[in-house]
Amino acid sequence: MANLLLEWLSINGLVLFGIGVLAAIIGVMFGAAGFVLLPSLLLVGIPIHATVAVNKFATGVSSFTTVLVLVLKKKVQLKRMLPLMFFASLGGISGAFLATRLSELTMNAVACIVLIAMFIVVLKSNKTGLVSEQQDQEQPVKEQRSTLLAPFFIGIYDGGFGPGSALLNITYFLKKQFSYVNAAEMTRFMMFGSCMSAFLFYFFYGIVDWGIAIPVTAGSIIGSHIGLKIVPYLKGKWLQVLLPIIFLLLIVQVVLDLLFSS
Template sequence: MQFIMEQWFTFHSFVLFVIGAIAAIFGVLLGAAGFILLPAMLMVGVPIHTTIAVNKFATGVSSFVSVLSLLIKGQIKLKTMFPFMMVAAIGGVVGAFISANISENTLNIIACIILAFAFLIVLKQQFKRMEIADSSVTKKISRLPPFFIGMYDGAIGPGSGSMNISYFLKANYPYLKAVQLTRFMMFSSCMSAFFFYLLYGVFDIIIAVPITIGSIVGTQLALKIAPYLKSRWIQMVLPVLFFFLFIQMLKDVL
């Protein structure tokens, strides 16, 4: 126990905390936490399966804090979200199973390819995204997309938050409500995938704790500033930060 405590109070742990906080801010505001967290963790030498497992744990825990806050305040009703959460959870387990059965070298290459394509798609969605003023006029949406989004989230994850936000925006929810609902979906897919990775033996608590604390801090900060922040400001910063991390990750992988 003393050894673990000593490992948490190091410069490396502080770096992981900062990574978690920054990733969470981008995750809440744009659904893009994975585009920061995954390449940044690989860049500091964390194996990819452990990176994904820790990513799921950190995002799941920080999402739970948001979910709990939204439920206590009565802003979201659990019975409304529960069916969607169950579908996302099943998808998360399926995705984790697929990822866990791919070798580390192969998964590194796959992650690089998926990161590049997913980022371009998400970036395109961000610039097309429009806020809808009337939250009372919503459309019925299928429960099938949450399964596939959850499966992708469990397998690798970058961009899954943005996919969930877009999913709710298509149902005519305003942007802020879509962000809130997405926390429920991310909690479900991330935690179900995390438990699979935990049983699979690739989870590292020494890495997970500072990342998770950073994610919680970043998530709460982002939720507080979301109503006042123009998303285009974050849209301008995200490509630059991602490009830097992606190039560093490519150098390490190749």
């Protein structure tokens, strides 16, 4: 325990803490925490599966703290989110199971295909106004039930690898006519479900490095709350430009991973 404490308080620990803060801010605002977190951890020589496990723990715990705030402030109805969280959790643990049986090359290839598909969806949706600053529209119960498969498949992707998974969730809620602020808030519930279920699988699989996980998670908790404070100030016109750019950057990141891992 003493060695772990020294590791957390070292220069490397402070760097990991800073990475966690920055990744969480970007994750809450734009759903692209993996754009900072994954390449940063890979850059310091952490294996891909251990990196994913740390990412799931950090995002899961930071999401839980923001979920508590949102529920206590009654900004999001927990009852509405429970079915979505349940399916996201099932997807997360399924994705983690698949990831431990797939190579890094295969994981990157799947991530690339998913991100390119969603990039095309965002480009097409921008023409009809994907990002709305209007009030949220309540969906009929039948329609809500019919869309539970989307959180499940996003959860699989998130649990297995996950660059841009929060952005996929944000896009999902935007397509359901929620405002960007509410979409970002509801995404925290989804990320908590898929990330924590995936992390539990990785934990019992024995690939969690606590020396890395704790400082990154501490930074992520702080960064997620900072991000939620900034989100309401983002303008719809900015987001229509920024979201496709972020998707494109994530695609470039994954393509580079594919080239270097092949």
